[in-house]
Structures are given as structure tokens and as C-alpha cells.
Amino acid sequence: MPKKVRLGLVGSGGMAKAHLPYLTKMEGVEITAFCDPMRYKADKLAAEHHAKAFDTPAEMLDSVEMDALYLLLPPFAHGEPEREAIERKIPFFIEKPIGLDLALTREIAQEVERQKIISCAGYMNRYRKSLHRGRELLQNDPAALVFGGWIGGSPSPQPGDDSIKSWWVQKSKSGGQIVEQCTHTFDVLRYLCGEAVEVFAHGAHGFNKNVYMYDIDDASTVNILLKSGGVANLMSTCAANGGGGGVSLNLYSHDTTLQYTGWEHSVVIRRKGVEGVEEIKGEPDIFGVEDEVFISAVRTGDASAIQSPYPDAARTLELTLAANKSLETGKPVSISAS
Numbered sequence: 001m002p003k004k005v006r007l008g009l010v011g012s013g014g015m016a017k018a019h020l021p022y023l024t025k026m027e028g029v030e031i032t033a034f035c036d037p038m039r040y041k042a043d044k045l046a047a048e049h050h051a052k053a054f055d056t057p058a059e060m061l062d063s064v065e066m067d068a069l070y071l072l073l074p075p076f077a078h079g080e081p082e083r084e085a086i087e088r089k090i091p092f093f094i095e096k097p098i099g100l101d102l103a104l105t106r107e108i109a110q111e112v113e114r115q116k117i118i119s120c121a122g123y124m125n126r127y128r129k130s131l132h133r134g135r136e137l138l139q140n141d142p143a144a145l146v147f148g149g150w151i152g153g154s155p156s157p158q159p160g161d162d163s164i165k166s167w168w169v170q171k172s173k174s175g176g177q178i179v180e181q182c183t184h185t186f187d188v189l190r191y192l193c194g195e196a197v198e199v200f201a202h203g204a205h206g207f208n209k210n211v212y213m214y215d216i217d218d219a220s221t222v223n224i225l226l227k228s229g230g231v232a233n234l235m236s237t238c239a240a241n242g243g244g245g246g247v248s249l250n251l252y253s254h255d256t257t258l259q260y261t262g263w264e265h266s267v268v269i270r271r272k273g274v275e276g277v278e279e280i281k282g283e284p285d286i287f288g289v290e291d292e293v294f295i296s297a298v299r300t301g302d303a304s305a306i307q308s309p310y311p312d313a314a315r316t317l318e319l320t321l322a323a324n325k326s327l328e329t330g331k332p333v334s335i336s337a338s
């Protein structure tokens, strides 16, 4: 019987419901408590999982003993829950993006490192076989050119929505599509190609009309200069309703072409001098894969399999916020940490 891991979930919305089916199937994992300022959401999940419900992370942590936390919060709601976890030296899983305030994120990253707290950000693509293969191939043959992004339809939040739909369309709450959604692709770029040196972005506005509370960019294109010397362009839109969009990333190195498609990041690989193509299908249950890695790290104290600890995820946030800054200023923005 594996060592018991008691979990508390902060945030009882969509991603709580996405992780719970995997967590509840894991041997030795006990869901002890939920908290959410929309208390009825925590109450509902607590009733379903024979757990306790609270309004705030502090109340939850003061009342129930636990071994790890899941922070499943909207981007604007970060800070206090992380501080509560750090104060009590409790390992935490945190959904991406890990915040909107870079200074706060750096402060938390420093504490996480100083106190050696196990952390794992929800950049789940880093656990895909297709990405491991890509990283291996690009190690000694880096990509000269990369392009891709996240192309989707118009959001349609309604008054009274209490889910991601309500905050996603507000830049002060979500950070916009680059920071909230295409962040996965920016993170995959970092994972496969290394750090960026500079970004330069352009945005499009006025295509999505009369969307409730909407003030994010309709589309953006971000040019990225990589430390390796390669160049990338990552595009996002939430104003493409004719179909044919989706998630993609194409990487061209001297001898290898990698074409990732779909949320599952299936890849087709072509190599100079190698006949035929290599195909790797993406895993549909990747949330379960990352949950297994995090829970195992908590259980054993060995965090070496975690691919996206909090301090690393802070660098993906820095890159996407730099793209936002370039959108605002119309100027190239350097990445300070590179």
C-alpha cells in the first residue's frame, strides 16, 4: 500500500473537475477539503468526495491536515494561496498561468527555491512522448525557424456565468489569450528550443463585436528571437469561427522537421537522410500523467521527474507578459532572465 497523500483543492471550478477523476483513482490519495470564495462550488465538490468545504485557503489549512495542495485558480487570484502553502511548507500543484504579476511570481519562486518546496505547474505537454522525442532530436540540431499557435473561435460569455468564460475575456483577469491559453505553446517552445532573448508583437482588434465584458486582443502575432539564434512566430486568435484552426507548432532545424498538431500534440517527424516519417500520437489523458508525477514526488520527496517546477513556469509567464508589453508599447521587449 503506497504512503497516503492527503490533498486540499483551492478552487472548485473547471480544472478541479478535470483533475479529480485522475486523483480519485490513484491508490492512497485522499481528497480531504475544498475551498472557494464561491462557497456553493466547494460545498458541492466536498459533498461528492466526502470532504470538508471552506471559503478561504487559510481556513482550510488551519482546519484540515494535508500533504499537498492543488491551486486551481483563475490567473488573477494568485498570491495569498501560494503564501499560505509556503508558510506551512506544503508542496503544491498550480495550474498555468501561475499569475499575472511578475514581481509577485518571482518573490514566490525565490521562496519555493529557498525552502525547497516541491511545486509543479500545469504545463502538462512537457510529459508527452512527442515532446520528449522532439527535445532529444533538437538537442544537437536546434530549430532555425518555428511557427505555430492557438487558433479558436469567438468566446460567448453570458451575464451570470461563474466559470472560466466570465474572466477569460477580461485582460486584467486572464492576461488575454497569449498569457492564458497560448502560454502552453510558449512553454512548449521554451521546452524544445530554450530561452528567448526578445519578443516583438502586433495585435488585432475590432473583429469580435459585442462580446459581453470583452477587452482582450482578437488576434496576435509574436516574433521571438531565441538565445540559440533561431527565430519563432507564435500566433493566437479567438476570432476564427470558420473552422480549420486549432493548436499547432512547426519546427525546422537543419536536418529535422517536427510538426505538432492538436491539443494532444501529436507529432510527425521528417529527417534528412531517413526514409519515411516517424509519428507519435499525443496522450489524451495527460492530466492524469502529470498528476501521477506530482503525487509521486510528494510521496517520495523526489521531485526530479517534475518537468515544470514553479520557478521554471515563472519564466514562461515572463515571456508571455513581455509579449503583452510589446503589444501595448509597439516596441520590442527584452527578456531579462535569458
Ligand SMILES: NC(=O)c1ccc[n+]([C@@H]2O[C@H](COP(=O)([O-])OP(=O)(O)OC[C@H]3O[C@@H](n4cnc5c(N)ncnc54)[C@H](O)[C@@H]3O)[C@@H](O)[C@H]2O)c1
Binding pocket: 010, 011, 012, 013, 014, 015, 016, 035, 036, 037, 038, 041, 055, 056, 057, 072, 073, 074, 075, 077, 081, 095, 096, 097, 122, 123, 124, 162, 163, 164, 165, 180
Ligand atoms: N492545463 C490546462 O490545459 C488548463 C485548461 C483550462 C484551464 N486551465 C487553467 O486552470 C486555472 C483554473 O481554470 P478553471 O477553468 O478551473 O476556472 P474556473 O473559473 O472554472 O474555476 C476557478 C475557481 O477558483 C475560484 N477561486 C477564485 N479565487 C479563489 C481563491 N482565492 N481561493 C479559492 N478559490 C478561488 C473561483 O471562484 C472558481 O470557482 C486557470 O489558470 C486556467 O488558465 C488550465
